[in-house]
Amino acid sequence: MSIERLKDHLSGTFLVATREVREQFRDWRIIFPIVVLTLFFPVLMNYTANRLVNFVQQYDAPIIGERLIPFLLMVVGFFPMSISLVIALESFVGEKERMTIEPLLCTPLSDTQLYFGKLLASLTPPLLASYLGTTVYLIGVTYRVGWRADPLFLLQIFVLATMQALVMVSGSVVISSQTTSVRAANLLASFIIIPMALLLQGVSALMFWGRYTALWWVAVGLLIVAGLLIRSGLAQFRREELLEREMDTLNLRWIGQTFWRFFKGEGRSLWGWWRSEVLRSGRKALLPSGLTILVLLLGGYVGASQAKVFVLPAEYIQEHWNSGEIVSRLGTLQLLPTYTVGLVWFQNLRAIFLASLGGFFTFGVLGMLVLLLPFALIGYFMASLAQAGISPGLFLGAFIIPHAILEVPAILLAGGAILRLGASFATPARGQTVGEAWLKALSDWAKVMLGLVMPLLLGAALVEMLITPRLAFWLMSR
Amino acid sequence: MIEIENLSKAFRDFWAVTDINLRVEAGQVLALLGPNGAGKTTTVRMLTTILRPTRGTARVAGYDVLTQPDKVRAAVGVLTEGHGLYPRMTADEYLDFFARAYRLAPGERKPRIDELLSFFGLAEARHKQVGQFSKGMRQKLALARALLHKPPVLLLDEPTSAMDPASARLVRDAILELRSLERAIIVCTHNLTEAEEIADQIAIINHGKIILQGSPQQLKMALQDTVRFRIRFAAALNGHTPSLIKGAELLEQGEDWLVYQTAQPHSVNPALIQHLSQQGLPILTIEEQVCSLEEVYLRAVEVKL
Numbered sequence: 157m158s159i160e161r162l163k164d165h166l167s168g169t170f171l172v173a174t175r176e177v178r179e180q181f182r183d184w185r186i187i188f189p190i191v192v193l194t195l196f197f198p199v200l201m202n203y204t205a206n207r208l209v210n211f212v213q214q215y216d217a218p219i220i221g222e223r224l225i226p227f228l229l230m231v232v233g234f235f236p237m238s239i240s241l242v243i244a245l246e247s248f249v250g251e252k253e254r255m256t257i258e259p260l261l262c263t264p265l266s267d268t269q270l271y272f273g274k275l276l277a278s279l280t281p282p283l284l285a286s287y288l289g290t291t292v293y294l295i296g297v298t299y300r301v302g303w304r305a306d307p308l309f310l311l312q313i314f315v316l317a318t319m320q321a322l323v324m325v326s327g328s329v330v331i332s333s334q335t336t337s338v339r340a341a342n343l344l345a346s347f348i349i350i351p352m353a354l355l356l357q358g359v360s361a362l363m364f365w366g367r368y369t370a371l372w373w374v375a376v377g378l379l380i381v382a383g384l385l386i387r388s389g390l391a392q393f394r395r396e397e398l399l400e401r402e403m404d405t406l407n408l409r410w411i412g413q414t415f416w417r418f419f420k421g422e423g424r425s426l427w428g429w430w431r432s433e434v435l436r437s438g439r440k441a442l443l444p445s446g447l448t449i450l451v452l453l454l455g456g457y458v459g460a461s462q463a464k465v466f467v468l469p470a471e472y473i474q475e476h477w478n479s480g481e482i483v484s485r486l487g488t489l490q491l492l493p494t495y496t497v498g499l500v501w502f503q504n505l506r507a508i509f510l511a512s513l514g515g516f517f518t519f520g521v522l523g524m525l526v527l528l529l530p531f532a533l534i535g536y537f538m539a540s541l542a543q544a545g546i547s548p549g550l551f552l553g554a555f556i557i558p559h560a561i562l563e564v565p566a567i568l569l570a571g572g573a574i575l576r577l578g579a580s581f582a583t584p585a586r587g588q589t590v591g592e593a594w595l596k597a598l599s600d601w602a603k604v605m606l607g608l609v610m611p612l613l614l615g616a617a618l619v620e621m622l623i624t625p626r627l628a629f630w631l632m633s634r
Numbered sequence: 635m636i637e638i639e640n641l642s643k644a645f646r647d648f649w650a651v652t653d654i655n656l657r658v659e660a661g662q663v664l665a666l667l668g669p670n671g672a673g674k675t676t677t678v679r680m681l682t683t684i685l686r687p688t689r690g691t692a693r694v695a696g697y698d699v700l701t702q703p704d705k706v707r708a709a710v711g712v713l714t715e716g717h718g719l720y721p722r723m724t725a726d727e728y729l730d731f732f733a734r735a736y737r738l739a740p741g742e743r744k745p746r747i748d749e750l751l752s753f754f755g756l757a758e759a760r761h762k763q764v765g766q767f768s769k770g771m772r773q774k775l776a777l778a779r780a781l782l783h784k785p786p787v788l789l790l791d792e793p794t795s796a797m798d799p800a801s802a803r804l805v806r807d808a809i810l811e812l813r814s815l816e817r818a819i820i821v822c823t824h825n826l827t828e829a830e831e832i833a834d835q836i837a838i839i840n841h842g843k844i845i846l847q848g849s850p851q852q853l854k855m856a857l858q859d860t861v862r863f864r865i866r867f868a869a870a871l872n873g874h875t876p877s878l879i880k881g882a883e884l885l886e887q888g889e890d891w892l893v894y895q896t897a898q899p900h901s902v903n904p905a906l907i908q909h910l911s912q913q914g915l916p917i918l919t920i921e922e923q924v925c926s927l928e929e930v931y932l933r934a935v936e937v938k939l
Contacts, residue, residue, distance in 0.1 A: 168735070175720075175731050182722040255716030259779060261684045263735040264708040396686035399679060400645060410646060 168265045172273025173280065180243060180281055190281065193236040194289040201228045202296030209301055225303050226313070227363045232293040233317040234356065236285035240321050241348065244278035244328030245341045252398065253338055261395045271329070271393050275386070279325045286317050312371050316359070319378035324348055326385035333393045334590065384519045392590050414592060418599035434607030437600040441572030444520075444579070448527065448571030455528030459535025463543060466536075470544035477546055501617035504563070508570045508609060512577065512601065520578030527571050554628035559620035566612035573604040635660045635787055635818030636681065640690030643676050643842075650676045651842040653690065658835070660786070660816040663809060665823055665833035667931055673842040674822040675715055678789045681820070682712050695786045695818075708736065711785035713793055717776040721765030725756055725775055728764055729782060736783035750778040754804070769796035777805060781812075788812060788819040794828060806832055826927045836927070838934045846934045853930050860895040862923040863903065867891065868916040879909050893923065 180186045205228050209221035251257040260270070290313065297303045327348045328341075335341040355374070362370045421436075423429025507526060515523020534556060538548035580597035636658040643651040651673040658664045666674050679685040681694055683703035692699045695709035720728060726747065733743040751757045754774040759767065764775065773796050780788060793809065794802035809832050813819060823829050829836055830850045838846040838853075846853055862885065870890045878884055878894060881902040886893040896902040899922075907917060 171731070171734050175723075178727075179720060179722045255714075256718045256720055258679075258684065258714040258716070259712065259718035259732070259776075260735075262682045262707055262710065262712045262714070263732065264704050264737065265735055266704065395684055399684055407646070 165266070165269060168269035169272045169276060172260075172265065172270055173276035176247075176274065176277030177280055180277070186239065186243065186281070189239055190236060190285045193239070194285045195292060197235060198232045198289045198293035199296060201232050201293055202300055204228065205297055205303075206300045223364050223366065225297055225301065226305075226309065226368075227360060229290060229293055229297075229305070229313055230316070230359065230363060233286045233290040233313055234320060236289050237282045237317065237321045237324060239285065240278055240282035240325050241328050241345060243282065244275075244325045245332050245345055246338060247274040247278055247329055248332040248398065249335050249341050250332070250338055252336070257398065261398065267393055267395055268390060270395070271333070271390055274332075275325060275329050275389075278329060279321055283318060283321045286321065287314065290314070290317070309368060312368065312375070315375050316371055316378075319375045319382065320352065320355070322382040323378050323385065324352060326382050326389060330385055330389040330392065333389060333398065384521075388519070397590075411591075411595065415595045415599055418596045419602060430607050434603045437573075437603040438569060438608050440600055441569050441576060441604050443572070444575035445568040445572035447575060448524065448568050451524045451528055451571070452531045452567070455531035456535035456538075458528075459532030459537075460539035461535075462532075463536050463539030467543070468540045473540060473544040473546065477541075477544075495621065497614075497617045497621045500620055501614050504566075504613045504617065505610065508567075508605070508613070511570065512574050512605075515574035515578045518578065520575040523574035523578065524571065527567055527574075550631060554631040555624065558624045558627050559616045561616075562612050562619060563616035566609045566616060569604055569612070570609045573601040573609075577601045635662075635696075636664075636692070636694055636820065638677075638681075638690070638692040641677065641680060641687050641692050642689040643673075643680060643685060644688040649688075649842055651680070654839070654842075654844055656837060656844070656847070658818045658820060660818050661813055662834045663813050663819045663821060663832050664835045664837060665821050665829035666837050666839060667823065667826070667829060668839035669935055672839045674839055675791060676842075677839070678712070678791055678820065678822060681706075681789055682710055683707055708783070709786055711780035711783065711788045713776055713780045713788075713790040715791045717772045719764045719767075719772055719775060722763055724761050724763055725751065725767075726760040728775065729778060732779050733782050738783060746782060750781060753808070754778050755801075770798055770801050773797055774801065774805075777808075786817055788817055790819065791822045792824070793821060794823075794825065802828075826931055830927045838931060840935050846930070850927055854924050854927065860897045861899050862893055862895045862925070863899070864891060864893045864921050864923050865910070865917055866919045868918045871915075876910060876913055876915055879906050882906050890918075 205221075205225050208224055209218075212218065212220040212224075248257065251260065265273075294305060294310075328345065331341050331344045331348070335344060355378075359371065359374060362368070362374070419433075421429065421433040423433050507530075511523040511526035513523075514526055515521070534552075538551060541551050542548045577594075577597045577600075580594045636656065638654055638656040641651060641654040642649065654673075654677060656664065666677065668674050676685060680687050681692055681699060683699050683706050687700065694706045697705040697709060699706050720731075723731070729747045729750065730743060733747060738746060748757070751760050754777065756771060756774055756778070759771065764772065767775065773793070777790075777793060780790065788809075790809070794805050797805065806828060809819060809821065813832075813834075821829070821832065834849060836846075836848065836850055836853055837844050860883075867890045871887070871892075875884070875887060876892065879902065881898055882894045882896045884892060884894050894906075896906075903920075907920070910917060
């Protein structure tokens with residue numbers, strides 16, 4: 157992008173943002189809570205901090221006070237940002253309801269300028285309020301309690317507040333641009349409020365635990381989520397579709413028909429469907445499967461690295477490994493006595509469906525984490541065995557590789573399909589609505605699951621229960 | 635200036651507009667008439683590129699709505715169905731915002747805003763918040779917004795609704811003036827008198843389809859398979875119903891007049907005049923009665939209902 161174009165692009169974005177901010181500052185419903193949360197609330201928190209510090213000092217528990225002051229600093233910074241949610245949820249759908257959006261959409265301003273302008277307008281006032289509130293609180297605790305903040309910690313709090321606001325705003329703008337009424341947007345806001353409430357609890361726990369370094373990771377995680385949300389919002393925001401949606405009705409018939417159309421594809425018979433549709437969907441999952449390989453390898457590496465942190469005593473491993481118990485159980489095929497082929501298949505399928513469900517809500521991220529877990533465990537055990545002087549290759553060859561030949565491709569394909577499903581929110585195809593793009597990705601996922609993953613996992617379960625123990629017995633008893 | 639070819643729009647399985655074909659040259663005004671929900675707004679929205687056609691295409695000011703939407707938007711002035719005004723902004727701020735959005739040069743913005751505000755009689759209210767404006771003032775401000783960047787194409791949805799007669803006159807004159815400046819204008823309206831006054835062409839749309847199109851005169855003739863005439867007699871009829879000749883059908887009768895219709899005026903009229911004179915009914919005047927646009931509209935919409 158040339159400098160001129162960038163300048164032009166930014167000027168359009170700022171134009172939209174400044175107009176919105178100016179209008180917001182003329183609305184007492186926004187001004188009032190901002191003033192309360194930036195000026196009165198921090199003073200109240202100061203008072204609370206002062207009283208609590210004095211109180212806990214009576215019982216010789218200064219650490220509570222030490223942890224409480226930074227915690228309240230975070231709370232003071234977070235509260236004004238709740239307004240960002242209201243502003244951002246209104247950004248598109250509010251204008252649509254008030255019928256002011258149409259002239260704006262008719263201008264030569266680009267979709268990106270409109271989107272970023274709205275994002276910036278929703279972000280700026282609450283964030284400034286947050287910084288101001290934090291500053292008021294800091295001045296108060298400095299003078300009343302004599303607490304001096306570590307500059308790095310202060311930076312951490314400001315970064316964390318900014319990232320939280322960015323996630324809330326970017327998520328809310330996505331909702332606002334996809335709903336048809338403010339009411340619907342407010343209802344959907346739970347998808348932001350609940351995760352943010354959980355995050356806040358997590359951050360609070362970290363702060364009381366004194367694990368301040370972990371806050372950086374939280375900030376990085378939030379930045380990634382915000383990036384994905386912005387990417388997704390931008391990809392889905394099309395001015396031509398904004399006025400097309402008139403009602404938030406759930407058309408189950410249309411959903412069913414569209415899904416079936418994509419799922420059935422051009423298949424005339426079951427074999428024809430498998431050959432043309434399943435393989436085509438499988439091929440589409442190949443590229444994201446490559447990413448899954450990297451994630452699984454990373455899982456193995458992380459697991460292995462933890463073997464040094466959470467050390468299993470070498471003598472304990474050696475005792476069990478050499479006791480002959482494993483070999484004797486393998487000899488009678490009783491390594492996992494309560495398991496059957498069906499149960500192993502069901503367990504694996506359950507894990508894949510859980511990963512799919514998680515991936516659906518998180519652009520594939522949570523799905524990858526679920527798939528990564530067994531690889532982290534394998535990595536951990538292999539490293540632990542190596543530390544105990546036992547060949548990890550033997551463990552891998554005896555217990556993992558036989559059924560992994562079928563299970564790993566199944567996991568990779570499933571991972572690819574999950575990533576595609578999650579990414580469909582961020583990258584809907586041109587000429588398709590978000591709903592159509594998602595139903596297409598869902599049908600691809602279903603085809604891969606039904607036509608490839610499930611049979612592969614069934615094969616893997618058969619091998620795991622019938623061949624792996626025999627092979628392991630043969631290898632272990634040599 | 636505006637060329638529309640088979641333009642169609644479906645919302646899932648509902649076709650709001652089907653195969654519309656229109657052409658508006660520079661210096662022409664086309665009035666789009668139709669009942670509520672007929673597809674007027676959908677058509678205008680497709681021309682402003684804020685709705686994507688499902689089928690067909692349109693070129694506005696030489697640009698394709700599908701492939702050059704940015705250029706189309708820069709070339710079009712739009713008056714939307716709702717005014718689309720921001721109530722907490724002043725008129726001045728509002729126009730300045732849109733002047734910037736339409737990329738008017740900095741030196742050009744203020745004079746243009748001043749010009750439009752004084753043209754629409756809003757100069758004194760320029761620092762008032764739009765929320766305090768009357769309906770008519772809002773409509774004028776929205777029109778001023780549409781004209782800010784001197785667009786070659788204007789799409790006006792109900793431009794004089796909510797206006798007092800004087801303001802409506804002002805707007806109609808403005809539209810005629812813009813037409814003379816070689817602008818292509820589409821006006822969606824329910825006001826048939828207004829359509830007749832300002833439009834060179836009228837298109838009647840119903841259920842998403844253009845059912846009648848042409849000049850106001852052509853439209854009036856289009857639905858007339860018979861011609862109506864009104865005869866005024868030199869003396870009162872005193873309740874007597876004159877007999878007419880074959881081919882002439884009596885429609886209405888008054889104290890000293892009657893209205894009839896005929897499919898063959900060239901042969902029927904001379905004979906009828908003679909026939910009436912022979913009955914001792916001297917004719918004072920005879921005039922052809924062209925049906926009004928309202929009748930045409932109602933018949934067109936009714937016929938296709």
